[in-house]
Amino acid sequence: MAAHVRQADGVSLRKLVARDLERIEEEFQSEDGAGTAQWFGFWNTNGLRARLEQDQHIGAQDGALAVTLGADIVGKVDWFSNTAWGRANTSACWEIAVGIFAAYRGRGIGTTAQGLLIDYLFAHYPRHRIQATTAVENIAEQRAIEKLGFSREGVVRQAQWRAGQWHDQVLYSLLRPEWEAAR
Template sequence: MTTTGGVSLRPVTAEDLDLFETAFAGEDGTGPFQWFGFTASRLRRRHAEDGLLGPDGGMLSVLAGRDTVGRVEWFKSTWGRMDTSFCWTLGIGLVPGARGRGFGTQAQRQLARYLFEHTRVERVQAWTDVRNLAEQRALEKAGFTREGVLRGAQWRGGRWHDQVLFSILRGDEEKS
């Protein structure tokens, strides 16, 4: 894959899984907007089955130089029938020391480009907590457009949280 701003994406390795399991094991690692409690990780099993790259989504490691600093993932979402109206929803998790350095912006921009180049979708979307201003800025810098607020959309920490929805459409980069 291409490298932008010293950031690159590549398939997840077994060593990356070790980092993810350690770095994202608790709220200190995930951050307050991505902590959903302790759950069983199925990443190793999926990695053994398909390398975390499947027809309904996948995961890639985010590298800053030669260091793995996080992961980006995508999954199918729909705004109608799945066979005619699906899009990709992406997510990102960076280790605490990599946050606030522009890596997330570059990784999300690269993932959107990758998905447009290698799949037929028209839309890639992401959402984040209304209080997660850093991620909102990162998505906007990556070329995503803020679409609106999804009220009470995410259960986390014992209550429902509003989310801000962003999208980028095929060809948006050429328009700007």
């Protein structure tokens, strides 16, 4: 049994294991499974297995964890260092993302999982800022991010190619002192 990071409301995070990858592929390889705001077409999933063998999806620049409800995997959370507001060694921030399997959406699991991920990242990495982006039409995710204390910074125009056209994204941020004060 894989060790869990922390639990809240029956939701926990743990390291991904080989049996999770088939379920992730199965759930996210369709528009219904991924959701319209996260469906970018079919993708090569061989990298999931290679990455698991390489570093168990826990790297210096990015990572992923399974979201579980009880013993069942119900999605995954990711973080990556794709933005530095200056020199990367001093000004990098994490960006987070969540994907919850369709049958489990609308229950607050994604919000809880993102909160657990924020706890994990601030506890284990000396980053000061975490950011999140979501499609302007993804109101549910905007509410989840705002519930966690993120501040809306603005709209990044036509930043994402999806479903044959460019889409605007909403940019949010959360600073370490804000998260600590809320806890």
